Amino acid sequence: MYAVVLAGGGGTRLWPLSRPERPKPFLSLLGDQTLIQRTVARLSPLILPRDVFVVAERRHLALVSEQLPEVPAANILGEPMGRNTAAAVALAAEAVARPDGEVMLVLPADAHVADEAGFRGALAAAAEVARGGSLVTLGVTPDRPETGYGYILARPPAREVAGRPTFAVERFVEKPSTDQAADLMATGMASWNAGIFAWTRATIRDRLARYAPDILGPIRAISQAGTAADLELAYPSLRATSVDYAVMEPASVAGDVSVVPMSVGWSDLGSWAALRDAWQDAADSSEAEPAADATVGLGNRRDIGSTGSLVLAGGRLVVTIGLRDMIVVDTPEALLVCSAERSQEVRKIAEELSGPGRAPAVKQEEKT
Amino acid sequence: MYAVVLAGGGGTRLWPLSRPERPKPFLSLLGDQTLIQRTVARLSPLILPRDVFVVAERRHLALVSEQLPEVPAANILGEPMGRNTAAAVALAAEAVARPDGEVMLVLPADAHVADEAGFRGALAAAAEVARGGSLVTLGVTPDRPETGYGYILARPPAREVAGRPTFAVERFVEKPSTDQAADLMATGMASWNAGIFAWTRATIRDRLARYAPDILGPIRAISQAGTAADLELAYPSLRATSVDYAVMEPASVAGDVSVVPMSVGWSDLGSWAALRDAWQDAADSSEAEPAADATVGLGNRRDIGSTGSLVLAGGRLVVTIGLRDMIVVDTPEALLVCSAERSQEVRKIAEELSGPGRAPAVKQEEKT
Numbered sequence: 154m155y156a157v158v159l160a161g162g163g164g165t166r167l168w169p170l171s172r173p174e175r176p177k178p179f180l181s182l183l184g185d186q187t188l189i190q191r192t193v194a195r196l197s198p199l200i201l202p203r204d205v206f207v208v209a210e211r212r213h214l215a216l217v218s219e220q221l222p223e224v225p226a227a228n229i230l231g232e233p234m235g236r237n238t239a240a241a242v243a244l245a246a247e248a249v250a251r252p253d254g255e256v257m258l259v260l261p262a263d264a265h266v267a268d269e270a271g272f273r274g275a276l277a278a279a280a281e282v283a284r285g286g287s288l289v290t291l292g293v294t295p296d297r298p299e300t301g302y303g304y305i306l307a308r309p310p311a312r313e314v315a316g317r318p319t320f321a322v323e324r325f326v327e328k329p330s331t332d333q334a335a336d337l338m339a340t341g342m343a344s345w346n347a348g349i350f351a352w353t354r355a356t357i358r359d360r361l362a363r364y365a366p367d368i369l370g371p372i373r374a375i376s377q378a379g380t381a382a383d384l385e386l387a388y389p390s391l392r393a394t395s396v397d398y399a400v401m402e403p404a405s406v407a408g409d410v411s412v413v414p415m416s417v418g419w420s421d422l423g424s425w426a427a428l429r430d431a432w433q434d435a436a437d438s439s440e441a442e443p444a445a446d447a448t449v450g451l452g453n454r455r456d457i458g459s460t461g462s463l464v465l466a467g468g469r470l471v472v473t474i475g476l477r478d479m480i481v482v483d484t485p486e487a488l489l490v491c492s493a494e495r496s497q498e499v500r501k502i503a504e505e506l507s508g509p510g511r512a513p514a515v516k517q518e519e520k521t
Numbered sequence: 522m523y524a525v526v527l528a529g530g531g532g533t534r535l536w537p538l539s540r541p542e543r544p545k546p547f548l549s550l551l552g553d554q555t556l557i558q559r560t561v562a563r564l565s566p567l568i569l570p571r572d573v574f575v576v577a578e579r580r581h582l583a584l585v586s587e588q589l590p591e592v593p594a595a596n597i598l599g600e601p602m603g604r605n606t607a608a609a610v611a612l613a614a615e616a617v618a619r620p621d622g623e624v625m626l627v628l629p630a631d632a633h634v635a636d637e638a639g640f641r642g643a644l645a646a647a648a649e650v651a652r653g654g655s656l657v658t659l660g661v662t663p664d665r666p667e668t669g670y671g672y673i674l675a676r677p678p679a680r681e682v683a684g685r686p687t688f689a690v691e692r693f694v695e696k697p698s699t700d701q702a703a704d705l706m707a708t709g710m711a712s713w714n715a716g717i718f719a720w721t722r723a724t725i726r727d728r729l730a731r732y733a734p735d736i737l738g739p740i741r742a743i744s745q746a747g748t749a750a751d752l753e754l755a756y757p758s759l760r761a762t763s764v765d766y767a768v769m770e771p772a773s774v775a776g777d778v779s780v781v782p783m784s785v786g787w788s789d790l791g792s793w794a795a796l797r798d799a800w801q802d803a804a805d806s807s808e809a810e811p812a813a814d815a816t817v818g819l820g821n822r823r824d825i826g827s828t829g830s831l832v833l834a835g836g837r838l839v840v841t842i843g844l845r846d847m848i849v850v851d852t853p854e855a856l857l858v859c860s861a862e863r864s865q866e867v868r869k870i871a872e873e874l875s876g877p878g879r880a881p882a883v884k885q886e887e888k889t
Contacts, residue, residue, distance in 0.1 A: 169840070457866055469853075472537075472870050475860030479847075485837075488851055490858055492843030498825055502840050 154255065154280050156200045157245040159348075160189055160209040160217060160262040161235045166423055168503035169487040170465065178209075178262035179216045182422060183431055187220050189262040195269040199276060200258065203228075206249050207262070208241040210234060233388040238348070239361075239399035240391050243369045246357045247376035253355035256280040259396070260349045265431045267418025267438075275415035278315035279351035282411050288360060288404050289351040290322065292344025294416040298334035301423060301497070303327055303346040303397065306337065307412050314413070322410040325402050344414045346397065347421065351413075357400075360409070365399040368392055425480040425489075425496035429463035452483075461493065522623065522648050524568045525613040527716075528557055528577040528585060528630040529603045534791055536871035537855040538833065546577075546630035547584045550790065551799055555588050557630040567641040568626065571596075574617050575630070576609040578602060601756040606716070607729075607767040608759045611737045614725045615744035621723035624648040627764075628717045633799045635786025635806075643783035646683035647719035650779050656728060656772050657719040658690065660712025662784040666702035669791060669865070671695055671714040671765065674705065675780050682781075690778040693770050712782045714765065715789065719781075725768075728777070733767040736760055793848040793857075793864035797831035820851075829861065 164176035171177045178189040186194065193205050202223040209217050211231040218229060230248055232241060242259055251257070258276060266272045275291055283289045292305045307320035325346065329337060337343035352360075361369040371387040379387075392399075404410050418434070420427050432449040452466025459476035467483040478493040491499060532544035539545045546557040554562065561573050570591040577585050579599040586597060598616055600609060610627055619625070626644060634640045643659055651657045660673045675688035693714065697705060705711035720728075729737040739755040747755075760767075772778050786802070788795050800817040820834025827844035835851040846861040859867060 169838075455870060457869070458863070464858075466856075470537075470855040470874075471858070472855060472867075473858045474866050474870075475863035476858060477860075479858070481856075481858050483856055487838040487840060488834075488849075488856065490832075490839070490841045490844065490847070490849050492845075495826070495843035498842050499840075501825070502823060502842075506838075 154200055154258065155204040155206060155249070155251055156196055156258040156260065157242070157249070158189065158192055158205060158207045158260060158262045159238055159241050160207055160213060161238070161241065162263060163235075165500045165503035165507070166497075167425060167428065168499050168506075169484045169489055170482055173507060174212070175216065176213070176263075177422065179213065179220060182428055183265060183435060188264075188422070189217070190220055192260065192262045192264070193221055193224065195266055195272060196258075196276075199273040206230065206245060208232060208245055233385045236388060236391045236393045238396040239365055239368050239394050240372065240388070242350075242357065242396045242400075243361050243365070243372045244376075246354060246361060247369070247373050249354075251354055254284070254353050256283045256351055257354050257357060258349070258351050261347075261421070263422060264347065265418075265420045265422050267431075267434060269417075271415065271417040272419075274315070275317065275413055275417065276349075276351070278317040278319065279349075279413040281314050282319050282413060283351040283353055283356070286353065286356055288356060288401060288410045289319075290401060290410060290412050291347055291349040291351070292412045292414045293347045293419045294344055294414050295334075295338050298331060298338050299345065300329060300331055300334050302421070304329060304334070304337050304343045305346050305412050306340070307342045307344070307414070309342065317413060317415075319411055319413045321408060322401075322405045322412050324405055325397060344412065345419075347419055348397070350396070350401075360400050360404055364403045365392075365394075368394075368399065425463065425482070425491060425499060426493040429461075429480060429493055432463055433461075450481075463493075522568055522626065523572040523574060523617070523619055524564055524626040524628065525574045525576060525610070525617070526557065526560055526628060526630045527606055527609050528575055528581060529606070529609065530631060531603075533868045533871035533875070534865075535793060535796065536867050536874075537852045537857055538850055541875060542580070543584065544581070544631075545790065547581065547588060550796055551633060551803060556632075556790070557585070558588055560628065560630050560632070561589055561592065563634060563637040563640060564626075564644075567644060574598065574613060576600060576613055601753045604756060604759045604761045606764040607733055607736050607762050608740065608756070610718075610725065610764045610768075611729050611733070611740045612744075614722060614729060615737070615741050617722075619722055622652070622721050624651045624719055625722050625725065626717070626719050629715075629789070631790060632715065633786075633788040633790050635799075635802060637785075639783065639785040640787075642683070643685065643781055643785065644717075644719070646685040646687065647717075647781040649682050650687050650781060651719040651721055651724070654721065654724055656724060656769060656778045657687075658769060658778060658780050659715055659717040659719070660780045660782045661715045661787045662712050662782050663702075663706050666699060666706050667713065668696060668699055668702050670789070672697060672702075672705050672711045673714050673780050674708070675710045675712070675782070677710070685781060685783075687779055687781045689776060690769075690773045690780050692773055693765060712780065713787075715787055716765070718764070718769075728768050728772055732771045733760075733762075736762075736767065793831065793850070793859060793867060794861040797829070797848060797861055800831055801829075818849075831861075 160178045162176040164171040164173045181187050206228045208230045214231045279289045304326040306323040308323040311318035375383045422428050436449050450464035454466040454471040457474045459473050461478040462476040464481045480491040482489040528546040530544045532539040532541045549555050574596045576598045582599045647657045672694040674691040676691040679686035743751045788799050790796050804817050818832035822834040822839040825842045827841050829846040830844040832849045848859040850857040
């Protein structure tokens with residue numbers, strides 16, 4: 154079994170800390186390690202660094218090498234630019250020469266997992282299912298009717314694999330309304346799409362050829378007989394779409410997708426509010442007394458009486474007084490002060506600031 | 522008539538913008554002019570700059586000269602250090618050689634006045650009363666039961682001077698509780714103590730000699746026959762107290778104080794919340810549509826959907842989203858993010874940061 158870590162993303166949702174030149178995977182948002190370092194570390198001992206591959210934009214390759222010295226240099230694949238996850242998966246499926254029947258795990262580089270042993274257990278079960286030849290997605294059991302994620306609806310009956318229930322996928326559901334999300338939760342059969350997949354190399358190459366030949370074709374040709382310059386030429390015209398859209402959704406209609414639900418304290422850290430929650434959980438579990446309404450943060454800071462807030466100080470002193478559910482992020486370039494409940498809107502600002510030239514990359518990030 | 526502007530203060534209440542080395546009078550907090558520039562400008566044409574005197578700590582004299590080029594250099598008096606307003610008034614009363622019967626106005630350098638013509642009218646009436654030989658204080662008619670100010674309780678009947686009612690002062694009231702403040706407002710005879718006074722030179726010298734000989738004595742001796750070095754030696758051991766405590770309160774017991782109430786949109790700008798209100802008022806009166814709940818501020822800033830907030834950006838971009846009644850002040854040294862209703866607590870932080878050596882100066886500021 155090997156893992157392909159996708160280190161993409163536009164660097165807009167955690168602005169001003171994340172930036173196009175240093176997006177989320179490469180930031181130390183929870184502790185000393187960066188998110189990509191934590192992603193690789195939590196795979197071990199199920200998958201060791203020598204069996205980890207990373208797909209990243211070329212401009213980020215130096216960051217990958219620097220942050221993951223234990224991953225062999227040959228395992229790091231550069232894309233000329235981000236073209237969303239379908240292209241990245243196709244590149245890994247073609248360029249990484251592993252046996253046809255070996256299981257390839259695909260996962261993003263920038264998520265948080267509280268229960269790492271439980272996470273590896275779910276990956277192992279997913280790999281077991283994948284060996285049977287189907288496409289497998291890992292689903293996160295929801296603890297709230299979140300509208301920011303896509304959902305996976307499972308179809309009973311459960312099949313037990315490696316001590317876990319697994320299901321056929323009934324269908325994928327786009328980001329729902331609040332009412333739809335509540336209905337989905339009520340079924341007990343819905344989970345969040347975390348962008349974590351398992352399949353054999355043979356299976357994904359076959360399904361890409363079937364459902365996304367326009368993406369697989371150029372990448373396969375270049376992998377077999379091309380050069381880096383050819384990839385550079387071909388990449389801009391590749392369809393930028395997610396592997397969910399391109400492969401998983403049509404395959405689920407054909408009854409070809411399984412889901413392994415897991416409940417492991419997963420978060421995509423996709424907003425400052427989500428990061429605040431993850432910080433808060435970490436603080437709660439490290440304290441003798443739960444600090445549920447305390448303010449958490451980093452750096453040179455002083456607080457009087459704030460609650461439910463995350464304060465990330467840069468070099469300067471940051472003084473906060475009486476904040477309620479606020480996000481404060483101080484960087485040398487810019488300062489963000491934001492109500493946690495509106496932290497999804499940070500993206501608007503980041504997109505506007507980065508100008509029209511960045512708009513496509515931002516849109517691609519939607520489904521990663 | 523001449524005016525003595527007192528440019529003191531510890532620079533703690535509007536931290537991090539105000540600092541011991543550049544306290545509030547020397548900051549441009551409302552528009553392009555600094556507060557001391559606005560203070561001098563609004564006296565004209567009642568009192569022209571040639572008749573304005575300034576008392577400031579020596580370390581701030583360069584700021585005074587730079588910001589008030591129209592005030593003659595000989596009119597700027599340096600104190601070796603701040604010893605509160607009684608000492609500053611004594612210094613001005615002794616060192617400024619004006620006729621005994623001329624009226625001396627005393628006022629702080631860092632207040633805001635919305636209705637400047639009305640303010641000059643009140644000063645003219647106070648001067649008229651002062652010519653009769655009593656101590657006169659200007660009182661601000663309260664529009665809310667504020668607990669952050671001292672109150673002046675007037676005693677009927679009113680005496681009309683220059684078209685305005687004036688009163689004898691019944692007593693001064695220390696900063697009251699909320700209940701006390703409401704009771705005071707209900708009397709219709711209470712006003713806020715704004716630290717603005719009128720008296721003849723002869724009257725204040727006489728009352729200082731009577732009520733605060735320990736302060737007047739050394740200053741008089743040095744003014745008549747001493748040097749700057751003598752002042753330097755004497756100042757540290759002067760009693761640091763306000764002119765309210767030292768003179769006005771005992772004189773009011775003797776029935777020797779009058780009050781001229783005024784309602785001119787006065788604020789001491791003594792907290793970030795007060796400054797936010799003054800900004801808001803200025804924005805409201807300059808807009809076709811009242812912008813009562815908009816966010817106001819300065820500098821390189823972007824906002825989405827905040828209300829009732831003041832954002833002062835420094836050089837960096839400041840992005841705010843969804844703030845409710847918040848203060849954000851970004852300076853090169855430090856950042857403050859504060860709930861407006863708790864902005865009085867900024868002082869605690871500023872005092873702690875400035876260390877124990879600054880504590881006395883901070884306490885002196887209480888009554889200025």
